[in-house]
Amino acid sequence: MNFCCFCFKKKKETVPDGAKEPEVKIQQQDEGKRPINIKKASKPLNGDASSSNGTASQNYSFLEQAKGVGAGAAAQVNAIGVGAAENVKAIGKGAFNLLPNNIKGYFGKKNDRKEPRAVKPQHWKEEEEMRQKRIRQEKEEENRRQRDLAEEKRKQEKIRQEKEEEERRKRASENNSVGDRRNLNGGRNHRKFVERHIHSNKCICASTRSRTTKYIHASTTNRRNKYINAYTRNLATKYINARTRNFATKYIYAKPIFISKRKHDQLKIKGRTAASSFMFLMATAPLPLHSRPPPDPPPCKFPPLGSFSPIEPLEPPDPPDAPALLRLLINLSSVSPRALAQTLDLDFPVSTSETRSVPLHHSDIVTCLCTIIAKYVVAARLPSPETPLLAYISLCGNFFPTIGSFMIVESTLYSAIECLLPATSYSAIECLFPVASFYSAIEYFQLGCAFGLEDCSTDDLFSVLFKGSASWCHIASAIVASITIVISALVAVPITSTSSLIVFFVFYGVIPLLKPSIVEILRPKLLAKRIVSMAEGANNGTRRPRPNLLITGTPGTGKSTTASALAEATNFRYICVGDLVKEKTLHDGWDDQFECHVINEDLVCDELEDIMEGGGVIVDYHGCDFFPERWFDRVVVLQTENSVLYDRLTKRGYSGTKLANNIECEIFQVLLEEARDSYQEEIVIALQSDTIEDISDNVASEAMLAKTFLQRNVLVSRCLSSVTSSTLKVGDVLREARVYSSEDVKSYAEVSHDWNPLHFDQELARKAGFENRLVHGMLVSSMFPRIISSHFPGAVYVSQTLHFRSPVYVGDEILGLVQATALRETKNKYIVKFSTKCIKNHSELVVLDGEATAVLPSLELLQPSSSER
Numbered sequence: 001m002n003f004c005c006f007c008f009k010k011k012k013e014t015v016p017d018g019a020k021e022p023e024v025k026i027q028q029q030d031e032g033k034r035p036i037n038i039k040k041a042s043k044p045l046n047g048d049a050s051s052s053n054g055t056a057s058q059n060y061s062f063l064e065q066a067k068g069v070g071a072g073a074a075a076q077v078n079a080i081g082v083g084a085a086e087n088v089k090a091i092g093k094g095a096f097n098l099l100p101n102n103i104k105g106y107f108g109k110k111n112d113r114k115e116p117r118a119v120k121p122q123h124w125k126e127e128e129e130m131r132q133k134r135i136r137q138e139k140e141e142e143n144r145r146q147r148d149l150a151e152e153k154r155k156q157e158k159i160r161q162e163k164e165e166e167e168r169r170k171r172a173s174e175n176n177s178v179g180d181r182r183n184l185n186g187g188r189n190h191r192k193f194v195e196r197h198i199h200s201n202k203c204i205c206a207s208t209r210s211r212t213t214k215y216i217h218a219s220t221t222n223r224r225n226k227y228i229n230a231y232t233r234n235l236a237t238k239y240i241n242a243r244t245r246n247f248a249t250k251y252i253y254a255k256p257i258f259i260s261k262r263k264h265d266q267l268k269i270k271g272r273t274a275a276s277s278f279m280f281l282m283a284t285a286p287l288p289l290h291s292r293p294p295p296d297p298p299p300c301k302f303p304p305l306g307s308f309s310p311i312e313p314l315e316p317p318d319p320p321d322a323p324a325l326l327r328l329l330i331n332l333s334s335v336s337p338r339a340l341a342q343t344l345d346l347d348f349p350v351s352t353s354e355t356r357s358v359p360l361h362h363s364d365i366v367t368c369l370c371t372i373i374a375k376y377v378v379a380a381r382l383p384s385p386e387t388p389l390l391a392y393i394s395l396c397g398n399f400f401p402t403i404g405s406f407m408i409v410e411s412t413l414y415s416a417i418e419c420l421l422p423a424t425s426y427s428a429i430e431c432l433f434p435v436a437s438f439y440s441a442i443e444y445f446q447l448g449c450a451f452g453l454e455d456c457s458t459d460d461l462f463s464v465l466f467k468g469s470a471s472w473c474h475i476a477s478a479i480v481a482s483i484t485i486v487i488s489a490l491v492a493v494p495i496t497s498t499s500s501l502i503v504f505f506v507f508y509g510v511i512p513l514l515k516p517s518i519v520e521i522l523r524p525k526l527l528a529k530r531i532v533s534m535a536e537g538a539n540n541g542t543r544r545p546r547p548n549l550l551i552t553g554t555p556g557t558g559k560s561t562t563a564s565a566l567a568e569a570t571n572f573r574y575i576c577v578g579d580l581v582k583e584k585t586l587h588d589g590w591d592d593q594f595e596c597h598v599i600n601e602d603l604v605c606d607e608l609e610d611i612m613e614g615g616g617v618i619v620d621y622h623g624c625d626f627f628p629e630r631w632f633d634r635v636v637v638l639q640t641e642n643s644v645l646y647d648r649l650t651k652r653g654y655s656g657t658k659l660a661n662n663i664e665c666e667i668f669q670v671l672l673e674e675a676r677d678s679y680q681e682e683i684v685i686a687l688q689s690d691t692i693e694d695i696s697d698n699v700a701s702e703a704m705l706a707k708t709f710l711q712r713n714v715l716v717s718r719c720l721s722s723v724t725s726s727t728l729k730v731g732d733v734l735r736e737a738r739v740y741s742s743e744d745v746k747s748y749a750e751v752s753h754d755w756n757p758l759h760f761d762q763e764l765a766r767k768a769g770f771e772n773r774l775v776h777g778m779l780v781s782s783m784f785p786r787i788i789s790s791h792f793p794g795a796v797y798v799s800q801t802l803h804f805r806s807p808v809y810v811g812d813e814i815l816g817l818v819q820a821t822a823l824r825e826t827k828n829k830y831i832v833k834f835s836t837k838c839i840k841n842h843s844e845l846v847v848l849d850g851e852a853t854a855v856l857p858s859l860e861l862l863q864p865s866s867s868e869r
């Protein structure tokens with residue numbers, strides 16, 4: 001409307017005086033919408049003009065005055081005489097368009113096109129500009145509308161897709177057959193693989209709340225990424241893997257958040273880096289980001305006691321910020337004086353709920369904590385997982401504060417936790433420490449059982465208490481562990497025997513140091529067994545008469561073929577986990593996408609536990625990270641050249657993603673890396689399996705089995721010397737080393753009359769394909785009866801089988817190993833079977849092996865002198 005008014009104003013100024021009549025008409029028309037008015041007005045005028053030409057002269061008299069005429073004016077003119085038209089000097093384009101065709105023709109010829117523009121009245125120009133502007137605006141408006149529409153469509157499409165995805169996930173979890181499997185083919189399972197790169201933030205963040213996510217994998221090679229942050233609050237997550245090869249990465253956080261102790265132990269957390277500038281690795285259980293106190297926890301250079309940190313401390317740890325910790329504890333202790341009131345029998349001033357605001361005296365706590373922290377610092381300097389238990393205890397054990405002060409400190413911590421619980425409303429934590437039982441002095445020791453054996457770990461509690469600060473959590477858990485250990489050592493359990501040691505370890509706080517597997521937590525007897533073997537100085541699994549082997553590798557590398565052949569050659573038991581899963585239904589259904597069963601790892605472990613204990617088992621599976629580490633003495637990773645593997649898998653009917661995943665898995669050596677991550681590197685070996693010869697080489701030489709067995713034997717034999725027990729048991733290893741000289745060879749030849757030139761003529765030996773003169777094989781094998789008889793004088797050698805696997809040259813040092821594999825008592829005598837082996841020059845090369853049987857008059861070991869060993 002404003003626009004029309006503006007036009008009207010301009011017209012009034014420019015139309016000549018004599019044109020009063022049309023001016024009025026224009027005014028009337030402009031009051032309405034202009035185009036409609038024009039049409040309405042033109043109809044009757046048309047009629048008038050066509051009915052009478054006589055009006056032309058009147059129009060002429062008007063027009064001859066006009067030098068220029070606007071469109072409005074022209075619109076009124078329907079007929080005009082030629083004479084009249086001649087007098088019109090110029091006509092605007094708008095007016096021209098409105099003229100009848102015959103008149104238009106005239107103007108077209110007569111008028112120079114440029115001329116009318118030059119004389120176009122000002123308001124026409126402006127009107128034209130306005131019109132153009134309006135058109136432009138309309139166009140822009142239209143474009144904007146289109147854009148908005150498209151944007152809206154996109155948004156709706158996205159929402160729809162998200163909804164679909166959500167529904168699909170829901171369906172999947174309901175089905176229970178999807179989204180609940182581990183990475184069967186070794187490649188990445190993308191549904192459970194949550195990865196988000198935020199390059200601009202120099203950070204990788206991978207997190208999930210989805211119940212179907214089992215793996216979080218956050219890795220980088222990008223130099224810009226300085227932080228890796230991988231966390232979960234999902235009980236279904238079994239694996240967090242945060243790693244980098246990037247030298248710029250300084251922080252890795254890999255953590256479960258508020259996960260119960262049980263789940264916590266099941267969860268595999270790895271944070272690895274190749275960065276030399278690496279400063280901070282946290283793989284533990286702190287709070288989510290939003291609950292963290294500012295500032296972030298300070299970089300922590302040392303792995304805490306019982307931590308999940310896979311790295312060894314590079315340098316001795318810095319002392320923790322003891323004064324700050326003390327301040328915090330003191331503040332917290334005043335929150336819940338009730339707990340301290342329960343310790344009234346101790347010589348310690350406390351406030352009650354009535355005198356809550358009265359400050360407490362904390363000098364005892366301070367003294368006590370300072371000492372404990374000092375002990376903790378010393379203990380933390382020891383390599384983390386291998387911290388000798390007894391050494392740790394003795395470190396704390398020479399600390400003699402009053403028991404009362406210990407209890408006060410512990411009460412302080414727990415009461416602080418208890419007071420904070422309602423605010424946190426985490427049900428898993430809330431149910432752990434019933435307040436009533438907490439205050440009872442008798443229950444106090446039951447509370448001790450909570451260390452590691454309840455469903456929620458103290459780490460979780462400390463996470464709440466210290467708001468996710470890793471450093472504080474570690475310090476606090478170390479303090480509580482120290483307190484518990486020392487209290488127990490002083491008052492609770494006198495350690496007089498192995499069994500009381502077990503009770504002590506299991507129930508009083510050393511659990512975090514043992515890092516028990518979930519199976520061990522659920523079955524404390526297993527843990528107890530392990531503790532016994534540790535206490536006796538033996539290594540895990542060394543009590544097994546025969547080794548267990550794991551054959552792993554990408555599908556198609558020849559695991560089944562190799563493992564079954566090896567089992568045949570060694571008389572070991574062959575277990576194909578894939579078949580076992582199907583046979584015993586140890587799975588959670590079928591995964592359509594990956595066309596395989598969703599393996600239930602817990603069920604598989606339970607099924608195998610007892611079998612593995614006996615030893616002599618070869619397990620075949622295309623994964624290795626969920627088996628307990630102690631099960632295996634040897635882990636063989638088979639590898640195959642990519643093109644060969646491609647052919648084998650295509651023959652097997654693999655295609656598309658499945659094929660690509662497996663090939664990729666082989667290219668990136670995923671299984672080898674997984675094996676190295678999960679087991680001691682010394683027991684992991686990669687073997688090529690491209691050809692039939694490779695298989696027979698691997699099997700025939702029994703390299704895998706022999707090497708492992710011997711390595712273990714050496715270990716055990718070392719342990720043996722440190723054991724005070726002098727009775728032979730199955731699994732014990734006796735050994736002897738000897739260098740065979742030319743004199744030895746000559747002496748043997750003289751006695752045996754075996755003068756084969758291969759033992760004396762170097763040239764001939766070389767021509768026959770040997771490196772040097774050979775030592776008689778039977779001379780080497782005589783080590784076995786010697787070892788046995790030197791430990792058991794009067795032993796009767798009953799049988800001996802021998803396999804000469806590799807030549808022994810003059811000058812070689814040979815280590816003979818004899819391990820008891822079976823033991824039977826008859827008529828006050830003992831029939832003992834031994835596994836016998838010789839290895840060469842401190843390598844793992846087996847030169848000779850076999851089995852021996854001897855009848856021993858007694859099992860009492862005569863310890864040979866050190867020179868004999």
Ligand SMILES: Nc1ncnc2c1ncn2[C@@H]1O[C@H](COP(=O)(O)OP(=O)(O)O)[C@@H](O)[C@H]1O
Pocket residue numbers: 553554555556557558559560561562648689690691692693694695
């Ligand atoms: N070293 C090898 N040389 C030639 N063929 C092999 C070799 N290893 C395995 N194969 C063949 O490849 C196929 C897959 O072997 P298999 O033992 O079933 O692998 P996996 O158990 O690792 O899936 C079989 O047909 C087997 O005969």
